Amino acid sequence: MSLALALFAAALPGAADERLVTSLSEDVVSVTSSFTGAEIVLFGTVEPVSDVLRADAAYDVVVEISGPPEDVVARRQERFLGIWLNRRAETFEGVPSFQAVLSTRPLDAIAPPEVLAELGLGLESIVAAARRGEPGPEREAFEAGFLHVMETSDHYAVYDEGVTFLSRSLFRADVPLPATVPIGDYSVEVTLFRNGAPAAQGTSSLHVGKFGFEQLVTEAAHDRGFLYGLATVALALFTGWLAGVIFRRE
16 A cells, blocks of 8 residues: 555655654553453644645545454355355455544545545455455455445444544544454554645554463463363363362251
8 A cells, every 4th residue: 555655646746745743642452351442542743844834735634554464254144945054155365354444534525536446545445455356246245245244343444534633734533442353463554635635644553462361371272272271171170179169068
């Protein structure tokens, strides 16, 4: 996306009149056993390359938070002999496990569709990037179902008024992270639009991870599955025996 923005913006007259400076309230989110979600605040400012901002400039900002990529299989259930079965499936390769799009206005009010597609902005760009050739009606149905499932599970979200300008140059975005947010490294890309055309971009990173005891348990479950299973069974047996001793009636 960064290369596309650079190539696209380079062709615009006066595209270097502004630059973006952004900062996150925190760049590490710790997921513990009591984690119920978090909210990250992004602050940014539009700085003029010259002395002052252009008087005729109308600015919009789009913020995209993308989680680590993954392969997702979408399945369609069909009724067969009175039973619902998974009969058809489509794979979406390398799609973000989490995606939040925040903007000052709806995307289609900020820039034309071809500009958004060129920059890869919006949820539709996710399914477009995962396509192999021209999509047919069946593939389009799977794409709509995929986006619906990801949105209802809070892994994909669009906030049309999620970015607010506090002054002519200073803006803020509150990024909600659900309790089911995937673990991994995230990219935060901020795109500045001037009068419907891309003018500047800023990129930062965010890490969501488990630390301390939770991380030790996770590593044990993945790296030493057999021993982890034995320990879990032993703990369950011990807990049951201890409960029997404590509550035993004479």
